[in-house]
Amino acid sequence: MNRRLSIAPMMDWTDRHCRAFHRALTAEALLYTEMVTAPAVLHGDQQRLLGFDAVEHPVALQLGGSDPAQLAEAARIGQAYGYDEINLNVGCPSDRVQSGRFGACLMREPDLVADCMAAIREAVAVPATVKCRIGVDDQDPQVSLFATVDACAAVGIEVFIVHARMAWLKGLSPKENRDVPPLDYALVRRLKRERPHLSISINGGITSLDAAEAHLDDSDGVQLDGVMLGRAAYHEPAILGQADRRLYGAATPDVDAFAAIDRYRPYLAARLEEGVHLPAMTRHMLGLMHGRPGARAFRRILTVESIPAGAGLEVVDRAVDAVREAEARLELRGEAA
Secondary structure: OOOOOOEOOOOOOOHHHHHHHHHHHOOOOEEEEOEEEHHHHHHHHHHHOOOHHHHHHHEEEEEEEHHHHHHOOOOOOHHHOOEEEEEEOOOOHHHHHHHHHOOOHHOOOOOHHHHHHHHHHEEEEEEEEEEEEEEOOOOHHHHHHHHHHHHHOOOOOOEEEEEEEEEEOHHHHHHHOOOOOOOOOHHHHHHHHHOOOOOEEEEEEOOOHHHHHHHOOOOOOOOOOEEEHHHHHHHHHHHHHHHHHHHHEEEEEEEEHHHHHHHHHHHHHHHHHHOOHHHHHHHHHHOOOOOOOOOHHHHHHHHHHHOOOOOOOHHHHHHHHHHHHHHHHHHHHOOOO
């Protein structure tokens, strides 16, 4: 499997509306759901938790859990819903995740992770993959990362997405765990060098497509299989409009911010017709005009004017007009000078 770019699963961010919006910018990147626990899939509102629009493909379902039987059944349900991949979260450092014995704390139990992955792999025909950290707390990452990967590889798992940080479960908040532990990109490259038969994607602290391309550079003899973008893709989504050309060699033109909104409009209209409130969808667009004239007005209009009952696509149009007008004024000043 050759994947160049994926968009990280982020709790409370990468919901179905966010994924549909990101798909308006890139046709190629693999999108991920927020993490959903296996018990929630088995006992909760499956349509609310798992439902998605066909426009999102390719899209992966990320599961959380540590019970192989539960994960297998949740994976079967996810496959029936049409997901293209089932991914196990072995990286989330939140307190809730630790108390439930899933997420990053599973880095301490590589054999259990392997049992979970064996059950998922047996349950579904779509790829079963792992997203992990390089270790937790006082583990030696050069041991813990390889132990987790090797245990899973022994049961037939071939695709790994590695967040190149330790997770410090004692003393750091989940937010701090995104920034404080130092990144060890070299260790991820070593993993690929020593396990060349596995697909290894790198995640963590990658803030631009330039950085993504640098990680995919094989000048050191190591060719990583992919890069996962997280917060950069969310806060500055316009960068995704260049991804298909730069990372996949697509011959199609880049998707600019205005074109992305045009592509997103049918989805917005369909969800509004179903009764979805506009802010639930426009909140994912707030960073789209980052760095452009009128970006502040764009954010304000989408944030404030989308709230009243009945707010519709006219709010999006006003936000777009604010940017176009700001850019036109700047162009006129430039001509006058």
